Amino acid sequence: MNAANYLYISALLFTIGAVGVVVRRNAIVVFMCIELMLNAANLSFVTFSRINGNLDGQVMAFFTMVVAACEVVVGLAIIVTIYRSRRSASVDDASLLKR
Amino acid sequence: MTTSSSLVYLIALPLAGAVLLLLGGRRTDKWGHLLGTAMSASSFGVGLYQLMLMLDRPTEQRPVSQKLFEWINVGEFKVDAGLLLDQLSICFVLLITGVGTLIHIYSISYMSHDKDRRRFFAYLNLFIAAMLLLVLGDSYLNLYVGWEGVGLASYLLIGFWNQKPAYATASKKAFVMNRIGDMGLSFAIMIAFATMGTVSFAGVQEHAHHASEAALTGMGIMLLVAAAGKSAQFPLQAWLGDAMAGPTPVSALIHAATMVTAGVYLITRSNFVFDAAPTAQLLVVIVGAITLMFGALIGTAKDDIKKALAASTMSQIGYMILAAGLGPVGYAFAIMHLLTHGFFKAGMFLGAGSVMHGMNDEVNMRKYGALRKFMPITFVTFGLGYLAILGVPPFAGFYSKDMIIETAFNAGGAKGIILGVTTLIGAAITAFYMTRVMILTFTGTKRWDDNAHPHESPWLMWLPMAVLAIGSVSSGYLLSSGGALENWLHPLFDHHAEHEHHLLEPIVVSAMALTMVAIGVAIAFSKYARQEVSSVAPENVSIFTKIARQDLMQDRFNEAVFMRPGQALTTTLVAADEVVIDGAVRGVGQAAMSSGSALRGLQNGYVRSYAALILVGAIALIGAIWVVVQ
Numbered sequence: 168m169n170a171a172n173y174l175y176i177s178a179l180l181f182t183i184g185a186v187g188v189v190v191r192r193n194a195i196v197v198f199m200c201i202e203l204m205l206n207a208a209n210l211s212f213v214t215f216s217r218i219n220g221n222l223d224g225q226v227m228a229f230f231t232m233v234v235a236a237c238e239v240v241v242g243l244a245i246i247v248t249i250y251r252s253r254r255s256a257s258v259d260d261a262s263l264l265k266r
Numbered sequence: 267m268t269t270s271s272s273l274v275y276l277i278a279l280p281l282a283g284a285v286l287l288l289l290g291g292r293r294t295d296k297w298g299h300l301l302g303t304a305m306s307a308s309s310f311g312v313g314l315y316q317l318m319l320m321l322d323r324p325t326e327q328r329p330v331s332q333k334l335f336e337w338i339n340v341g342e343f344k345v346d347a348g349l350l351l352d353q354l355s356i357c358f359v360l361l362i363t364g365v366g367t368l369i370h371i372y373s374i375s376y377m378s379h380d381k382d383r384r385r386f387f388a389y390l391n392l393f394i395a396a397m398l399l400l401v402l403g404d405s406y407l408n409l410y411v412g413w414e415g416v417g418l419a420s421y422l423l424i425g426f427w428n429q430k431p432a433y434a435t436a437s438k439k440a441f442v443m444n445r446i447g448d449m450g451l452s453f454a455i456m457i458a459f460a461t462m463g464t465v466s467f468a469g470v471q472e473h474a475h476h477a478s479e480a481a482l483t484g485m486g487i488m489l490l491v492a493a494a495g496k497s498a499q500f501p502l503q504a505w506l507g508d509a510m511a512g513p514t515p516v517s518a519l520i521h522a523a524t525m526v527t528a529g530v531y532l533i534t535r536s537n538f539v540f541d542a543a544p545t546a547q548l549l550v551v552i553v554g555a556i557t558l559m560f561g562a563l564i565g566t567a568k569d570d571i572k573k574a575l576a577a578s579t580m581s582q583i584g585y586m587i588l589a590a591g592l593g594p595v596g597y598a599f600a601i602m603h604l605l606t607h608g609f610f611k612a613g614m615f616l617g618a619g620s621v622m623h624g625m626n627d628e629v630n631m632r633k634y635g636a637l638r639k640f641m642p643i644t645f646v647t648f649g650l651g652y653l654a655i656l657g658v659p660p661f662a663g664f665y666s667k668d669m670i671i672e673t674a675f676n677a678g679g680a681k682g683i684i685l686g687v688t689t690l691i692g693a694a695i696t697a698f699y700m701t702r703v704m705i706l707t708f709t710g711t712k713r714w715d716d717n718a719h720p721h722e723s724p725w726l727m728w729l730p731m732a733v734l735a736i737g738s739v740s741s742g743y744l745l746s747s748g749g750a751l752e753n754w755l756h757p758l759f760d761h762h763a764e765h766e767h768h769l770l771e772p773i774v775v776s777a778m779a780l781t782m783v784a785i786g787v788a789i790a791f792s793k794y795a796r797q798e799v800s801s802v803a804p805e806n807v808s809i810f811t812k813i814a815r816q817d818l819m820q821d822r823f824n825e826a827v828f829m830r831p832g833q834a835l836t837t838t839l840v841a842a843d844e845v846v847i848d849g850a851v852r853g854v855g856q857a858a859m860s861s862g863s864a865l866r867g868l869q870n871g872y873v874r875s876y877a878a879l880i881l882v883g884a885i886a887l888i889g890a891i892w893v894v895v896q
Contacts, residue, residue, distance in 0.1 A: 185881055188874070188877045188881075189874055189877055189878045189881065190874075192874070197873075197874075258872075258873045258874060259872055259873075259874065261873070262870070262871035262872050262873075263871060
């Protein structure tokens, strides 16, 4: 099977994730879209690893997973805290950091 | 050349006086005036001693020099701070310190009511020291130091009563106009250095023979500009009248012993330059002739006694410059007139000060009248000075001025006729305005203010006047009998180019001059002695009188030609600075601020818009890389 197809899927997933981040207001969904992008990147890493015949990409994918896990922990904690204080999980409501 | 180690005391003594009095402050108030006078007098003593020594030596060994220290030593260029006392400088040294000392003595009494008398004496000493450095320096550069010192001292003294804004302005005016002359002198020094590689008098004299005439002409013209600035010659004459703002002894000092004589000294000292540059020499004569008429005409219309005398100084210095421009035949007469003028003009200025002293500082001659009985000594001393300036035999001016008139006639050709007639007419006008001063001040009816109580001045004031009056009577005869001064100065000037014209016999010239003087006196008598003089200046006068009262429009001319365009230029430059330079600086700031506030709109606090921007940026970056790689 042509390895390029995996790259196409990766690009598709990344695009879906990016659009989701920009378009959706719900913090949880935005978060999931970010995960989608990370995983799209992982897929690319693995694919390139396969194409080039070395393991660097696979190692990188593990790093990404670890970072993503940490990020989920911190990110979810922030979202839960914001929800508790504001009774809303919309990212547009948390827009105090302007001018 | 003979060397001496005592020349420096001539300058050091008055300089030490000035420094002591200025640094000593109020502690020296009690005896400051005595110290100042003593310093000036001892400098005169040193001068006399030097004259004795000089008389003892044979002619060729008379010049004395002293090297003070090595001043500039750069590559080929070497200037020592050195002094040179020769037959010419000694005349000036004795005039400066002699008349200067008399003025010091006079000032003790004249300034006794002024709480700043000590400072006044400090400045007087500084003036004397600077002027001595000017005449003793052995190179143009040393002369320049003294030249600037004289400018500074005159500024300080003219503006001595600077609490009056008009006086402060007058001192600034004198200083600024002098700066123009100073610029001329510095250009002359640069020309000398560029073309001859030396700035010492001896060096320039040596090189002048094989320097190009163009360079010498340029240097001569620049020296003339310098002389015009210091000596108040056309076209830099306008400061002289305003310089009367200073206390009267200062006027006497500036007009007789120092300052205005510097220009004559410079031209005489640079005789080797002018002798080799006929064009520059001709310009000197023209400037002298113009100024002598200019000053005389202004003198006829002035009601202020000091300004009338100031105009007369301008005119008399014009005579000297004219004589100096006539070449080797004229230098000695220029110096002779300078010395005799030093006596009679100082005497008359001190006389004017004495009159003002008795008349509550009134300077308007129309408010004087009939002072002869109340101030007999002043009348006599002033009168002797008056006879001297008129050129009545056997008073001093007769010898010196007649010589100049005669030399002018003998210059040859149309030039000689024009100059001779100019000097003759000048003599007539001089007679007119000086007679006017005499009549208005000392004779006729009382036109005093109600609170005027004229009285003779104390002996400290009339004693110097008396000494100067003796000089006004005798100096001309003493200096010219047997050609004393001429022979004395003879070795300094290059006489080989001299060819004698004798257009008119001396006796004829004297007769013509006396006739002109008699005419001038007669007109003055008919106008002022035979008619009642009004105590206010009449308004319905001819246009000529009006112009002469305004100093022949010299200030208006300067204002229209130099001041207004200068101010316009400054305004333009200020505006250009505002708009262009400041505009650029402010524009940069403004641009940064406005672009900042435009970009601030992006900072809206919405996470999603930030994310979108990051996305757009990333895509743009990838696109750019794509384009480059393709």
